[in-house]
Amino acid sequence: MTISNNSPNMTATAIPILDLEPEIDALWDELNAAFQRVLRSGQFIKGPELDAFEREVADYLGTAHAIGVNSGTDALVIGLRALEISEGDEVITTPFSFFATAESISAVGATPVFADIDARTFNLDPATIEPLITERTAAIMPVHLYGCPAEIGPIMEIAERHGLTVVEDCAQSFGARFVDANGGDGMAMWHGKQTGTVGAVGAYSFFPSKNLGAFGDAGLITTDDDAVAEHMRKLRAHGSLKKYHNEEVGYNSRLDAMQAAFLRVKLPHIEDQNAGRRRVAETYNRLLENVEGVVTPLLTPGHVMHQYTVCVLDGKRDTVAATLKAQGISTMIYYPVPQNRLPVYADLNTPCPVSDQRASEVLSLPIWPQLDEATISHVVDALTRAL
Numbered sequence: 441m442t443i444s445n446n447s448p449n450m451t452a453t454a455i456p457i458l459d460l461e462p463e464i465d466a467l468w469d470e471l472n473a474a475f476q477r478v479l480r481s482g483q484f485i486k487g488p489e490l491d492a493f494e495r496e497v498a499d500y501l502g503t504a505h506a507i508g509v510n511s512g513t514d515a516l517v518i519g520l521r522a523l524e525i526s527e528g529d530e531v532i533t534t535p536f537s538f539f540a541t542a543e544s545i546s547a548v549g550a551t552p553v554f555a556d557i558d559a560r561t562f563n564l565d566p567a568t569i570e571p572l573i574t575e576r577t578a579a580i581m582p583v584h585l586y587g588c589p590a591e592i593g594p595i596m597e598i599a600e601r602h603g604l605t606v607v608e609d610c611a612q613s614f615g616a617r618f619v620d621a622n623g624g625d626g627m628a629m630w631h632g633k634q635t636g637t638v639g640a641v642g643a644y645s646f647f648p649s650k651n652l653g654a655f656g657d658a659g660l661i662t663t664d665d666d667a668v669a670e671h672m673r674k675l676r677a678h679g680s681l682k683k684y685h686n687e688e689v690g691y692n693s694r695l696d697a698m699q700a701a702f703l704r705v706k707l708p709h710i711e712d713q714n715a716g717r718r719r720v721a722e723t724y725n726r727l728l729e730n731v732e733g734v735v736t737p738l739l740t741p742g743h744v745m746h747q748y749t750v751c752v753l754d755g756k757r758d759t760v761a762a763t764l765k766a767q768g769i770s771t772m773i774y775y776p777v778p779q780n781r782l783p784v785y786a787d788l789n790t791p792c793p794v795s796d797q798r799a800s801e802v803l804s805l806p807i808w809p810q811l812d813e814a815t816i817s818h819v820v821d822a823l824t825r826a827l
């Protein structure tokens with residue numbers, strides 16, 4: 441497949457950043473059966489579909505409690521509230537994430553404090569966390585960005601030493617696992633565990649473009665703590681576990697039965713889907729190996745490649761993106777403005793030089809589990825020419 445710059449059929453051969461159709465086609469009959477089952481059941485909120493999904497996903501993730509909510513953002517907010525994080529508290533997090541990460545901290549009345557990132561993994565650099573700890577610090581919130589597990593060992597060690605809780609933002613890392621480089625020699629309690637099951641609370645998003653995506657908004661919170669789980673169940677239902685017995689101000693945050701039924705169809709395929717993403721990333725990395733001017737992502741163990749993100753060096757990122765766009769190849773920039781640079785945090789002026797640098801270089805290329813080698817090769821050729 442070749443597309444010349446002046447091809448009249450550019451739209452016919454356009455390459456999106458993400459194509460959900462192959463998976464929908466493959467699961468068409470099962471999804472339709474789930475849809476009809478819920479329609480006929482007459483139970484659209486709560487009920488057996490949600491109960492079954494919560495059990496199945498808790499089993500898959502290896503967590504005691506999995507609680508469905510309306511979105512990943514709500515999962516973070518309710519998780520923080522259930523841990524009693526509130527006004528006066530500081531939460532150390534990464535600047536290099538979607539705004540929902542810091543927004544959730546602000547939403548509960550606490551203050552986000554931005555540490556810097558590691559230039560190769562794009563995740564929190566543990567060495568930048570400790571200098572920011574004050575007597576107000578209550579928690580650390582790592583994000584497993586692009587599906588890459590954060591450095592949980594050092595993060596948990598810092599948290600334990602200072603008596604802090606850890607809330608994991610797993611919106612981009614469903615199915616990712618922490619893998620100890622030493623193979624888990626018995627010291628690393630977190631070796632082999634799913635992201636979101638090591639910190640006090642894990643927050644997941646099933647936004648349609650995430651690795652496990654619903655067909656609408658949905659999210660999930662995990663915890664091994666029975667009391668925290670009960671508090672989260674209360675908060676998602678207007679602060680009540682018993683009808684007309686509201687004990688505190690909560691939220692209307694539900695994972696509806698239809699989305700739960702769709703997610704139950706998709707969950708058994710997540711390992712295959714994530715393996716497909718890793719295959720695509722391996723192909724990209726191989727084809728880009730000798731291309732000057734781009735840094736390819738580290739395919740760390742346990743990474744689920746939510747995004748395939750390269751760094752385009754020498755100030756060429758935006759022209760490269762525009763050149764690819766003109767050839768019908770979609771790319772995205774996650775994220776052009778780090779959270780600490782957003783207008784809402786103009787008064788929180790933490791310097792995060794690595795994050796600033798990467799924000800000017802990152803470019804996410806098309807990736808989905810079924811993306812074929814010919815298309816990947818076409819994207820790589822276009823990228824190489826654009827450089």
Ligand SMILES: *Cc1c(COP(=O)(O)O)cnc(C)c1O
Pocket residue numbers: 511512513514537538540541583609611612644645646647657658659
């Ligand atoms: C998508 C995302 C969220 C928010 O999830 P929603 O379901 O869209 O509310 C939070 N954090 C990160 C890192 C995300 O990518």
